[in-house]
Every structure is written in C-alpha cells, then in structure tokens.
Amino acid sequence: MRFTSEQRHDDGVLEREFVLGEIPGTLWTPESAAPAPLILMAHNNGLPKGASRLVARARQSAAFGYAVAAIDTPGCGDRPRSAADEQVRAHLRRAMAAGEPVDEIFESFIGPLVEKAVPEWRTTLDALLPLPGISGRVGYSGWTAVGIRLAVVEPRIAAAGFFAGGYVPRTQREEARQVSIPLLFLLQWDDEGNPRQRALDLFGAFGAKEKTLHANPGGHTGTPWFELEDGNRFFARHLK
Template sequence: MHFTSEQRLDDGVLEREFTLGEIPGTLWTPDSAPAPLVLMAHNNGLPKADPRLVARARYTAARGYAVATIDAGGCGDRPRSAADEQARADLGRAMQAGEPVAEIFESLIGPLVDNAVPEWRTTLDALLELPGIRGPVGYSGGWDRPRHSAGGGRAGTPWFELEDGCRFLDRHLK
C-alpha cells in the first residue's frame, strides 16, 4: 500500500489517498486510535470520490471509525476497457429509448461484481496491517470471511440517515 496524498480535514479526520497495485482508494481515519474499520462500497460503479460517499465516510470517521473505499475496475480513477465503454453506451441508448436493459446492465455490472471481492480482500488485508486500524470490520455489502462482521448486507445508509447508520455501527462493531 502506497499513500499518495494526505490532508487533515476541518472535522479532524485524516484523509489519505492510496494505491495498492492497480487499486486506487481513500482512507479516512479519526483522531482516536485504534479505530474499527468500515469498508464503504459505492453502487453501480460510482467513483470513490462521489460526494455522497465522501460525506458518509467523513461523517463516520469523525465519529471514531476508520473508513476505506476503492474504485472498482473501470470506475473513477481506473481505466475503462473498450467493452466497458460499449456497455455504457448501449445502456444509455436503451434507457433513453425505453428498451429493456437487464442484459446490458449485467454485461456492465457483472464483471465489476466478479472482481469486487478479490480486490476488497486484498485491500482489507493491507488496511488491517496499518497501525491504528482494527477489526471487526463492517462492509456495506456484506462480507464472507468469518473473522469480519457484516454490515447487515445493506446497500449503504442514505445520507439523511447518517445518525441512524452510526448508531447501527456502534451496536455491531464495538
């Protein structure tokens, strides 16, 4: 894991961009340590820098959690393949025309999902080696390792429910 930038934010949270091989990510950590780790995934290929995701991550980190997110393949800072570009264009055209999109959507999202678990495992292993980061781990989409607690398989907490989300984390991660 290589940290490429670091900044202390107004809320006291330390934000660090990192790369891990080809995987770009962001880690937000609170002033208090050690902090339990929360992995925040984004939906439908949004970048790790999506404002809603960043707001959730900062809010959660300011309340005592370490939070990490990564860009999925073909999203955010990751290059897109010709097949990714074609699937995105086909999806846009079909949606605009009111045509069925299930097959096109699967051709776009399927590879993202297939690669997500191994990339998150690699990232998680590296993050848990850092000082000040501890388990258990919460993940917005669930997790499959017995040493980690799942975040209930939820698709993420809406921005307007951040306080409820933090109470959920308090109950399940501490």
C-alpha cells in the same frame, strides 16, 4: 500499500490517498488515537471513490469514530476503461432512458465487474487491518451487488449496510440467502432507476436473522442524511 498524500480536516479526520498495486484508494481515520473499527465504503458501479456523496458519507462516519476506506474498482473512477465497457455503459443508459428491458445488458456488465471487484476489496482489507489505529472488526456500506458477495465470502465482515438496488445480478440474488450477518437495507421508494418490488424481494431473500429495512420517499440520490446517522449507530452495535 503506499500512501501518496494526506490531509487533516477541520473536524480532525485524517484523509490519506493510497495505492495498492493497481488499486487506488482513500482511507479516512478519526482524530482519536484509539483503535477504530473499519468500514469498507463502496460506491455504485462506475462512480469514483472521490465522488462527493461518498466522501461526505466517509468523513461523517470517520468523525463518528470509524476508519473508512474506499477504492476505485476495475474500470471505475480514474482507472482505465476499455472501449467495450464504455459501449456497454452507453447502451445501458440509453435502454434505461427509453424504458427498454435492461436485464441482459446489466448481467453482461455488472456480473463480471463484481467478480473483478470483490478480490480487490479483500486484498485491500488484508493491507488495511494491520495498520496502527484500525481494529479487527469490519463493516461494509454501499453497493449492494459487491456487498452481497463480500458478505458471503469474507468472514471478517461483521455487519453490512446496503443501498437497495432492484438491479442485482442473478448470482448475487441467489447468494443473498447465504447472507447471515446483521443487515441494514436502505430503499428509496421512488427510485426511478431501480424497481421497487425487486428490491423488496431481495430484502426478503436475505438469510440474516437480524435485518432491517428503512424506506424513504424520493429518488435515487434522495436518501435522507439522518439515515447515515442511523447507519453509524447500527455499525456501533455490531463493530464497537
């Protein structure tokens, strides 16, 4: 892992860009010198680690006392995209805008993306945990499909917060039954891009004994900011 830049913000949060092989990432750490639990924060497919909503979430969580890391997964953010991937993305957007069935398009694109992304998240975790100022307890926040797989295969993750999406690959819908860690599931009731009933069915499928569903009115990007505060308290119960 090689750090390429750093910036100390007014709230005391230190933001550092890093490169790990071909993986670009960002690490935010709190001002306190005490070891901080780590939260892996993944944006939805195709959106970069520098997206404003993710950065705002990451900085608020770091100010709350967590170390927070985000990476660009293959074909996302600033990483190279193949012509085939761009074509599938465009096809998916057109189909969703027209109200056409998208399940098979989604499976052909998101399924392989999850398979590529999860090993990179685990490699990133291997590199982050030995750093000074980071403790050994790990949480995950964000993209549901990647989070399900990580929760199943990565024993170092102790709790997870998922942003509910109705479109989750079939493999991850089956794997949800194996998710046993504490879970906070956020659902936007009027999300135009994710079927509500599918999200509710997915929540029911999770095998965790401790799982909580928070539903709020509004569209995909309308999650209230108080949910981030609740999420920080959720992670405090399980990581601190």
